[in-house]
Amino acid sequence: MNAGKPMKYFRLGLAILAMTGSALAHHSFAVYDHTRTLNLTGSVARWQWTNPHAYLDIDVKDAKGAVKRYVLEGTSINMMQRNGWRSNMIKHGDQIKVVFAPLLTGEPAGLLLEVTLANGEKKELPVPAINTFKRTPDQVQP
């Protein structure tokens, strides 16, 4: 056996520990389900363009006309601006489609991963480690 191997794994372990440490130091997305995503189409009730994170509230109507509101957390608006986002891309009342990782508690909330804007343009959010959120095609049933 290669004598350098245990050291290599030890270093790798330390690197992972170090990464965990720095991830813990910032806003945690651990409250969101990493195993599935939900898709929904609805009307923008509120578009909160703020730091530390943006928030998008979307109203979805069921067959009987009852409205359910979903609260979706975005990332820092500074990161969004560096990725081409502007506050005026979403307006109150816009019909938009979103992909989000649902809140683990089951409340109508989630982490916003992707938006199809009213003009049809699809934009992803600069969520760190976005690939750790497994995409599934589930639709929100109003």
Place this chain on the structure above:
Amino acid sequence: MNSRKRLFIALFVAFITFSELAVAQAPSGIPDISGSWERAREASIPAQGQPPLKPQFMKEWQVRQQAARDASAKGAPIAERVVHCLPDGMPGMMAGPFPMEILQSKGQVTIIQEAYTQVRRIQLDKQQKPVDDVEPGFYGNSVGRWEGNTLVVDTVGVRENVRYQNVPHSKDLHIRERFSLGANGILRDEITMEDPTIFEKPWTFTFGYRRMPDYLLLEYICEDNRQYTDEKGIQQIRVQPAK
């Protein structure tokens, strides 16, 4: 050669000689590190292993870190200071993750970290104050001087609850930094934290930065955060917005 020509050449030689002397001696010999920078992870040197805490502090830190990992794995993370819109402070603000701007002015180097609009002022060629004369804060009191091409900085007076990677420190913490600009254009900040009360030996790590030539720092105000800390200290999200 007539005398007029000789005089001209003599003056020209004198001009060149004195200009070069002037360049070598004037503050313009100091490297230009002003401008916008972003973290260059490949040019960073992480701390080796765990922070060199004395055993009684190490145990407390490890238990706390494990609790944080367990809470995250359960989907109920322990709320961090950022939930309350609090900045990193020193030395966390030097880690990014957002771009930073450095301004060099007479007698001062100013560093602005975009996230949380954090600002630290490094006063040049000033004596460091005794720790007890500095009101503890997020950034502390920083003094620096150029040693050749290296900016050497000393910081004291960082509040005890302003912790980098949750590592504890006492009021006697010194943060020593060495900023150097490499020929490859990479700026390095070698940070050494010294605290004989809490650490067994100094704790050293280096952050590397690359220039962002056309980047102007964006404003950053933390407002109406819908994350909050519940009574158990867990990070939650306000599903109903504040009216």
